[in-house]
Amino acid sequence: DQQVKQNSPSLSVQEGRISILNCDYTNSMFDYFLWYKKYPAEGPTFLISISSIKDKNEDGRFTVFLNKSAKHLSLHIVPSQPGDSAVYFCAASPLNTGKLIFGQGTTLQVKP
């Protein structure tokens, strides 16, 4: 049973526009959420995170929004750049565990 779901396998946007990547989760015990970025033949790298006590966290061009009632989070990238083209994974950690559960990933393509 997939506890963290990214229902869009791919997304294509024009350079300079906004990219919105979505993630849904089912476990109400998740208390921390993270986004990772992965280029081909490399390991994932950390992008941004948010605690369940917040509803928004911003870091430069990247903003993560958390809607706990809907069990939904999203990553906004503004403006999108060709170098942002990668696979994006959302991940969630249940309270008081050492687990970090990942979604299936969304491949973002930013066209020049």
Place this chain on the structure above:
Amino acid sequence: NAGVTQTPKFQVLKTGQSMTLQCAQDMNHEYMSWYRQDPGMGLRLIHYSVGAGITDQGEVPNGYNVSRSTTEDFPLRLLSAAPSQTSVYFCASSYGKPTGELFFGEGSRLTVL
């Protein structure tokens, strides 16, 4: 800075063979974990460790063993490889529980024939 080092990067096994994927980190991280990445499945947690001498199962632990005798090393053992274990394996570490930045290795691609 070496970070998280995985060896080997590529391996081909025959069904029933055993092998160990090595993972070492030089950042004095308490937390280490192993994931496998398969098309359409994302990253799935196999085993994790919150410190030396402590290990626990993740989402897909069957067919894999781990141990954590030192802070630096977290090997993943396949006792009897099966074609379903063909995957890309990633080791990761963090200072504490993975609510902050998790550092990943470059991955090990395993093919089981």
